[in-house]
Amino acid sequence: MSTFTTALAQAHDLLRWQSPLRTELWAARLTADLEPDEMAPFLRRAAKDGSAEARLTLAAISAVNVTADMYRPADEGTSLPPGHEAVQPVAEDAGAGAYALTGKNVAETLPGWVRRMGHVTCEGGWYGKADPYGEQVLAALSFRYENGKEPHLLVVGIDQASGGLAVDAVVEEVKFLDDLGLRAEEPGAVAGRVLDAFELGDRIMGAVVADTLAAVRPVAISRARAVPDLVRPAPDDTMSRFDELPDQPGAREAFEKLAEFVGDRPLWWSPGRVTQFLTSWLPREAILSEAGIAAMPDVVRAWSRFSGAHPAVLAQVEADAPRLPALMADDSLAGLGKRIAQAQRDR
Structure with a gap:
């Protein structure tokens, strides 16, 4: 059985179930199953078929892959059956015209529940660690359709060690949130x-x-x-919530270097990250006063307690911190940027 025939059989069942969420998730899987060079012929065949199942397929793929402001009218001369006006993707991520034949107004020819696809209200946002060391974080958003039905939760796993890219995602019942231990955040930022x-x-x-x-x-x-109110790029306020800075000379200077190191991934703090910071990054990149070097172990201890006080992390701080003064004094470990900055400072 061809992909198209299978899709129409599944669409037949979806027309009976009348579930916008189930239909959107189905369309997303269908999109993933089709190779890039298969999508346009598939949509063209669906547009030519014209059956209710084919029209639902077009409407669902359109709902999960695009938003209305991503499209402009197709070039004149494009011929489709009435009610199947073609649209041409202009957004970069729409992908090589793959959705050019998706029906813009197809949903109007189908039962009312179809038009609810993609029309959701966000009811909350949450963010936090997916594991004890924050090597991955979770971003969660809860939604329901505009008629108040089918509440659901989107959870996206974001890998910090790889730079902050999305590595997994699920759509679950909202109660799934209870087991995640995330803190509430503004939905626009999440x-x-x-x-x-x-x-x-x-x-x-x-x-x-x-x-x-x-x-x-x-x-x-x-x-x-x-x-609504998307924040792009979305900052993380973890550093600003840190209020355990030691009361000693050089602590603020040391913390500024720590903040520079963790950057926009402050939830990621593991034994390996401790070692990288104290024994590699600081000697290679940082210029610190003697007070800043002396304060750094206590600052890192405080940050480690704030980040969860995991025994393995605290033990790594104790193992690496005593080496810091000697490493900072070893000019051979300095990177080019640090050497240039030191030379300019010493002029």
């Missing part, structure tokens, strides 16, 4: 992080992600785009 993470993944060739991501990706992106 949605911004989701979009930032997917865009980063698109720029990295060969990024390692979960096999399940592709089948949820279109829904995840369309949901994030539906959140």
